Amino acid sequence: MSATTTRTPIAPEEPAKQKPGGTLYRGREGMWSWVLHRITGVAIFFFLLVHILDTALVRVSPEAYNAVIGTYQTPIMGLGEVALVGAIVFHAFNGLRVILVDFWSWATRNQKVLFYIVIALWVVTMLGFVPRHLMNVFSH
Amino acid sequence: MTVIESPRTPARRAPRRGVNLEKWGWIYMRASGVVLVVLIFGHLFVNLMVGEGVKAIDFGFVGGKWADPFWQWWDVLMLWLALIHGANGMRTIVNDYTNPGTVQRILKGALLLSTVVLIVLGTLVVFTFDPCPAGSPAELLPSFCPAA
Numbered sequence: 338m339s340a341t342t343t344r345t346p347i348a349p350e351e352p353a354k355q356k357p358g359g360t361l362y363r364g365r366e367g368m369w370s371w372v373l374h375r376i377t378g379v380a381i382f383f384f385l386l387v388h389i390l391d392t393a394l395v396r397v398s399p400e401a402y403n404a405v406i407g408t409y410q411t412p413i414m415g416l417g418e419v420a421l422v423g424a425i426v427f428h429a430f431n432g433l434r435v436i437l438v439d440f441w442s443w444a445t446r447n448q449k450v451l452f453y454i455v456i457a458l459w460v461v462t463m464l465g466f467v468p469r470h471l472m473n474v475f476s477h
Numbered sequence: 478m479t480v481i482e483s484p485r486t487p488a489r490r491a492p493r494r495g496v497n498l499e500k501w502g503w504i505y506m507r508a509s510g511v512v513l514v515v516l517i518f519g520h521l522f523v524n525l526m527v528g529e530g531v532k533a534i535d536f537g538f539v540g541g542k543w544a545d546p547f548w549q550w551w552d553v554l555m556l557w558l559a560l561i562h563g564a565n566g567m568r569t570i571v572n573d574y575t576n577p578g579t580v581q582r583i584l585k586g587a588l589l590l591s592t593v594v595l596i597v598l599g600t601l602v603v604f605t606f607d608p609c610p611a612g613s614p615a616e617l618l619p620s621f622c623p624a625a
Binding site for chain 2: 378379381382392395396402409410415416418422427432435439466470471474476
């Protein structure tokens with residue numbers, strides 16, 4: 338962008354793609370990628386804290402570990418595991434997208450396309466995981 | 478009028494000499510992230526997709542896995558990489574939403590303390606784990622235990 342712009346101070350007609358989306362910040366793919374990365378990251382972090390503690394119960398006794406891990410096998414927690422895996426899979430694919438955007442100029446220019454590829458890969462991965470997992474959770 | 482600083486304005490001046498820790502933190506997030514994709518996807522596949530998935534997880538399942546040093550090291554590496562990755566991400570969030578001061582120091586101190594405690598705890602659990610504790614009911618133990 339040139340530093341010496343001497344155009345008339347009338348707001349130019351912006352191309353539609355650069356207009357803010359009507360929501361907070363720019364409201365476009367890059368913002369939602371950032372928001373989702375942050376929210377999923379925090380959620381995964383707090384699960385990790387709990388998961389290290391529950392796994393540490395194997396050092397207490399088989400009964401203590403089985404009692405706690407049994408709560409992970411209930412239908413409600415089974416649905417929670419779908420949400421957890423969904424968060425992890427998004428954070429993983431979007432994190433790889435961030436790395437590509439950082440190191441590869443093509444990816445920097447096409448970060449919006451990459452966001453939709455992340456969504457597509459997330460859908461495919463979840464289609465592979467969710468039916469299998471729910472069959473395990475809801476069967477006896 | 479309140480002046481909102483540019484998003485790239487540093488909260489404090491970067492040190493002029495020595496190791497650039499923020500740069501290494503940035504590199505660590507990317508390097509550990511790539512490894513974690515492999516470790517965690519593998520962890521989820523083996524524990525949730527193979528066999529009866531989450532229904533099959535119990536003391537005997539963990540004992541069977543950690544009888545193999547491969548899974549011990551897999552889980553310990555995952556523990557270190559993931560917890561430091563997560564804590565550093567939380568540090569970024571604390572930097573974004575708090576100003577330098579007491580609250581920020583307490584939040585970062587809590588992150589550091591919980592990370593150190595859980596890494597030490599988790600590493601000790603994996604390497605001092607006894608899959609066949611004496612006096613436990615035989616039906617709860619892995620099949621390779623003498624009592625089972």
